[in-house]
Amino acid sequence: MAALGPPSPSPLRSPGRRGGASGSRRFRAAHHGHPAARSARGAHSPWERPRVAGMFRRSGSRRPAVRRAPKTAGEDDLVQAALRLSAGIDRLNAAIGRSAYWLILVAVLVSTVNAVVRKAFDVSSNAWLELQWQLFGAVFMLCAAYTFLKNEHIRIDIVSSRLPKRLRDWIDLLGHFLFLMPFVILMIVDGWPFFLASYRINEQSGNAGGLSQWPAKALVPLGFFLLFLQGVSEIVKRVAVMRGLIPDPHGEEPVHAHEILAKEMGGLPLDRSA
Numbered sequence: 001m002a003a004l005g006p007p008s009p010s011p012l013r014s015p016g017r018r019g020g021a022s023g024s025r026r027f028r029a030a031h032h033g034h035p036a037a038r039s040a041r042g043a044h045s046p047w048e049r050p051r052v053a054g055m056f057r058r059s060g061s062r063r064p065a066v067r068r069a070p071k072t073a074g075e076d077d078l079v080q081a082a083l084r085l086s087a088g089i090d091r092l093n094a095a096i097g098r099s100a101y102w103l104i105l106v107a108v109l110v111s112t113v114n115a116v117v118r119k120a121f122d123v124s125s126n127a128w129l130e131l132q133w134q135l136f137g138a139v140f141m142l143c144a145a146y147t148f149l150k151n152e153h154i155r156i157d158i159v160s161s162r163l164p165k166r167l168r169d170w171i172d173l174l175g176h177f178l179f180l181m182p183f184v185i186l187m188i189v190d191g192w193p194f195f196l197a198s199y200r201i202n203e204q205s206g207n208a209g210g211l212s213q214w215p216a217k218a219l220v221p222l223g224f225f226l227l228f229l230q231g232v233s234e235i236v237k238r239v240a241v242m243r244g245l246i247p248d249p250h251g252e253e254p255v256h257a258h259e260i261l262a263k264e265m266g267g268l269p270l271d272r273s274a
Contacts, residue, residue, distance in 0.1 A: 079240070079245065082236045082240075083236065083237075083240060083245075083246070085232075085233070085236065086232075086233040086236040086237055089229045089230060089232065089233040090149055090230075090233055092226075092229070093145040093146050093148075093149050093226055093229065093230050093233075094146060094149060096142055096143075096145070096146065096226065097142065097143045097145065097146020097147070097149070098146070100138060100139055100142035100143050100146075101139060101143055101146075103135045103138055103139045104135075104136075104139055106135055107131075107132050107135035107136055107139070110128060110131055110132050110135065111132050113128075114128040114129065114132070125209055126205065126207040126208060126209045126210045127209050127210060127211050130205055130207070130210050130211045131211060133216075134211065134215065134216045137216055137219055138216075138219055140223075141219040141220065141222065141223025141224075142219070142222070142223055142226065144223055144226070144227050145223075145226040145227045145229065145230040148227065148230045148231075148234065149230055149233075149234075151250045165252060166242070169238060169241060169242050170242075172234075172238055173235065173238045173239065173242070176231055176234060176235050176238070177235070180231050181228070181231050181235075184224050184227050184228045184231060185228065187220065187221075187224040188221050188224050188225055188228060191217075191220035191221035191224060192221045194217055194220060194221075195214065195217045195218045195220065195221055198213055198214040198217045199214040199217075199218070202214065203217075237249060
């Protein structure tokens with residue numbers, strides 16, 4: 001028969017003086033999900049939530065860098081289609097411009113023949129005079145888009161030439177959107193009825209023996225339509241340059257008008273790639 005004595009301290013009761021520290025650890029382990037208690041039980045307690053790795057982030061820890069999603073096949077096809085459209089517009093305006101500027105020679109010959117005939121034979125005609133004007137108007141309107149393609153329009157580059165390349169690209173892009181395209185669209189919208197009204201009545205010159213007026217008026221909507229197409233092409237190319245898809249067709253450095261003039265006066269070759 002076992003000897004009667006005081007009962008052994010229960011691990012669930014608060015211990016006395018002896019073994020107070022170890023008893024307190026056993027008490028907390030049994031009731032608060034201590035790792036030792038979990039290993040003894042072999043499973044999580046139904047009252048405790050398992051800790052998920054990475055659920056909590058320490059203060060001051062860096063967030064992972066956000067990666068841009070790669071371009072999809074649809075976006076790449078859209079970019080390539082826009083660049084092909086731009087190249088087609090460039091070829092069209094280049095062909096028209098290279099053909100139209102020969103009209104300057106025709107205008108010079110007409111003016112020369114008219115002057116010689118008038119002085120030598122005292123014969124003149126208003127048709128020859130008006131033909132010179134219409135040829136000059138055709139060159140001006142049909143070559144405007146070609147001049148834009150070659151970046152030969154007059155620029156006020158006193159300030160813009162000293163700005164960084166990225167800022168100059170933004171100035172060009174916003175200028176095309178806010179100034180060029182609205183003006184060109186306005187001229188097309190107003191120029192088409194202007195031509196139709198003249199064509200319907202077969203408008204003739206107010207001078208005796210003059211030419212018909214509607215062919216010259218047809219150059220207004222036609223020339224601005226070509227300029228509109230070239231504006232679309234330049235916008236596409238400028239966006240592609242800013243995104244690093246193509247090199248700048250006009251070069252990385254600005255073209256200074258005074259440097260070009262000095263080279264032309266000195267007979268030096270011009271570097272149009274700059």
